[in-house]
Amino acid sequence: MKKYNYPKGYSLLQTTLKTSEFLKHPINFITKSMEQFGDTYTATVGTDKLILTQNPDFINHILRENHRNYMRSDITAKRGAQFFGKGLLFSNGTYWLKQRRLIQPAFHRKKIKGLYGNIEKTIADYLLDFPTGEDIDIYPIMHDLSFRVLIKSLFEIDLSKEVMAELNQIFGELSDFLMKDVNMPIRKIFYPFTGEERTHLKKAKRLREIILQIINERKSATGEFSDILDMLIHSKYEDTGESMTEEQLIDEVQILISAGHETTGNTLSWLMYNLAAHPLSQQKLIRTIDDATIDEVMKNDYLRACIHESMRLFTTSWTSERVAIQDDTFDSYSYPKGTVIVPFFFGVHRDHTRWEDALTFKPERFVEDEKLAKSKKYFPFGAGPRMCIGNSFALAEISYFLFSFFKSYTIQNTAAIPELMPLLTLRPNEVILNIKKRN
Numbered sequence: 357m358k359k360y361n362y363p364k365g366y367s368l369l370q371t372t373l374k375t376s377e378f379l380k381h382p383i384n385f386i387t388k389s390m391e392q393f394g395d396t397y398t399a400t401v402g403t404d405k406l407i408l409t410q411n412p413d414f415i416n417h418i419l420r421e422n423h424r425n426y427m428r429s430d431i432t433a434k435r436g437a438q439f440f441g442k443g444l445l446f447s448n449g450t451y452w453l454k455q456r457r458l459i460q461p462a463f464h465r466k467k468i469k470g471l472y473g474n475i476e477k478t479i480a481d482y483l484l485d486f487p488t489g490e491d492i493d494i495y496p497i498m499h500d501l502s503f504r505v506l507i508k509s510l511f512e513i514d515l516s517k518e519v520m521a522e523l524n525q526i527f528g529e530l531s532d533f534l535m536k537d538v539n540m541p542i543r544k545i546f547y548p549f550t551g552e553e554r555t556h557l558k559k560a561k562r563l564r565e566i567i568l569q570i571i572n573e574r575k576s577a578t579g580e581f582s583d584i585l586d587m588l589i590h591s592k593y594e595d596t597g598e599s600m601t602e603e604q605l606i607d608e609v610q611i612l613i614s615a616g617h618e619t620t621g622n623t624l625s626w627l628m629y630n631l632a633a634h635p636l637s638q639q640k641l642i643r644t645i646d647d648a649t650i651d652e653v654m655k656n657d658y659l660r661a662c663i664h665e666s667m668r669l670f671t672t673s674w675t676s677e678r679v680a681i682q683d684d685t686f687d688s689y690s691y692p693k694g695t696v697i698v699p700f701f702f703g704v705h706r707d708h709t710r711w712e713d714a715l716t717f718k719p720e721r722f723v724e725d726e727k728l729a730k731s732k733k734y735f736p737f738g739a740g741p742r743m744c745i746g747n748s749f750a751l752a753e754i755s756y757f758l759f760s761f762f763k764s765y766t767i768q769n770t771a772a773i774p775e776l777m778p779l780l781t782l783r784p785n786e787v788i789l790n791i792k793k794r795n
């Protein structure tokens with residue numbers, strides 16, 4: 357039998373004994389393991405080996421340089437597709453490539469510019485009723501805002517409060533279920549008795565019905581639209597000249613909502629926490645905003661640096677996974693096909709051997725070194741051909757929000773440091789702030 361040289365790590369027995377510690381707080385557990393083994397280690401789950409790494413060169417190897425040898429594992433792709441459809445995030449191989457090529461142009465920076473008006477207006481309307489006072493938890497507010505901005509950018513029609521609430525609820529419930537299912541595969545044996553899986557599959561079916569209903573409503577509405585749906589409906593496959601089928605359209609719309617909503621809401625929440633906890637950075641940001649017009653928002657270096665720095669310290673997409681299609685090697689390691697590699701983005705971004713004052717919030721680092729945001733040790737949106745398709749959209753939304761918010765409000769920290777909750781994405785348990793209207 358061929359012998360492989362896995363990174364050091366946990367045997368089957370050790371991994372099994374440590375499962376509850378891992379499940380209690382995956383980020384703390386992985387961080388501790390990295391301290392023990394270096395920047396890469398192996399875990400053994402049943403007959404499978406998992407390699408977890410915070411070595412940026414290894415991560416670039418699987419996501420960029422040798423990406424053709426890697427795909428999403430069945431655990432996420434097949435299971436995710438059952439609940440959220442076979443859109444970009446949960447597809448693989450030639451089907452994924454075909455869809456990515458079709459959809460990519462809709463997310464080109466120039467196209468996203470066409471959505472700025474919509475994003476700006478949704479945020480401005482939202483800020484009219486923004487709560488002020490002491491001890492306000494901004495997390496659900498940021499979540500709600502990012503949901504509205506995304507839905508309004510996807511479908512430029514007004515949806516009823518009931519439809520918005522039902523959509524939001526189903527997305528939340530399905531994400532929670534998927535998270536538990538992926539982290540604890542053993543739960544599956546209880547599903548026939550608890551009926552949990554059946555209930556959630558019914559919810560997934562209901563989600564498709566609502567999305568289809570919205571698509572049809574928007575298609576039959578009169579007027580000109582420059583929303584994402586318009587771009588998706590009019591995109592044509594290069595080889596056949598045809599558009600997506602109705603089922604494919606539902607798949608992709610669902611994926612855009614599920615991949616774009618929670619990530620942006622969490623990123624905004626962490627950013628607000630950081631700016632409240634660092635009043636000097638907040639004041640500096642306010643000074644640069646006060647001197648600027650909204651048209652200059654995307655060129656504001658300090659504002660962009662605050663976003664990058666917050667995404668470095670609180671990396672919403674804290675991890676991912678890929679499975680090797682053929683045997684592969686990296687450095688002195690070698691491993692067989694089927695090995696799952698888990699890039700630990702959170703760890704790379706806090707590694708003190710790679711970042712000076714790694715645990716300090718210092719937006720200046722991104723101003724002083726303009727190339728840092730594009731460097732190969734920074735992965736807030738992943739890397740390579742499967743890098744986040746919505747990154748320009750998310751950055752535009754966050755920039756518009758910061759600009760509009762700090763023109764009218766200031767925030768103060770209440771000294772409560774949010775707890776890290778590493779679910780499918782990294783969210784804070786709450787972000788309690790004092791919010792004041794500026795004079």
Ligand code: HEM
Nearest residue numbers: 444445615616619620623673676737738742744745746750
């Ligand atoms: C701050 C907000 C966001 C963060 C931090 C984020 C992060 C990421 C990351 C890290 C990936 C790559 C995952 C991997 O390689 O396994 C990804 C993929 C993806 N993101 Fe985002 N994302 C954000 C916003 C959005 C938005 C607004 C949309 C859509 C409107 C979106 C749609 C997607 C899709 C469809 C994919 C899958 C791409 C593919 O596999 O081809 N994301 N995102």
